[in-house]
Amino acid sequence: MFIFFLKIIENALATLRIIVIANGKKLLGAFLNFLMSFSWIFSTSLVIVDIQKDPLKVLIYSLGTFLGSYLGSLLEEKLALGSNMIIAIINPEKETIPAKIREQHYSVLELSGIDINSNKKVLVIPTTRKKQRRLIHLIKRLDRHATIMIDNAYFPK
DSSP, X not given: OHHHHHHHHHHHHHHHHHHHHHTTOHHHHHHHHHHHHHHHHHHHHXXXXXXXXXXXXXXXXXXXXXXXXXXXXXXXXXXXXXXXXXXXXXXXXXXXXXXXXXXXXXXXXXEEEEOSSSEEEEEEEEEEHHHHHHHHHHHHHHOTTOEEEXXXXXXXX
């Protein structure tokens, strides 16, 4: 069981580390890598000892890897680190939408666009990932036909 839990911890940290580094948090990523390597050394040494006598250790090690990776993804989703750029294409007749989004303390860049059949308004809205879902619901409530695109964004401090 100790091998199993060490692998869960190691792989959850590894998953988080990748996402943290991708969001520009190098020091936190290095610290997570330190903890991850510490866990890896202990879990691997426990598996290698008498591996021929107890091949079940390999299965337990692998299951811990699987579950750790999954739990790391869930944890990262809950932490919602980083920022995104929301691009919403709306009907230009819905002029009040940008103002209503600004009332919720979002910064909104308005652009004019033309698609195949008509004029459109393009809204570019930077937001944190934690606020992203709420913003999307707001846009869809204001214009249920809005097209919404999400892209990662990096905002240097």
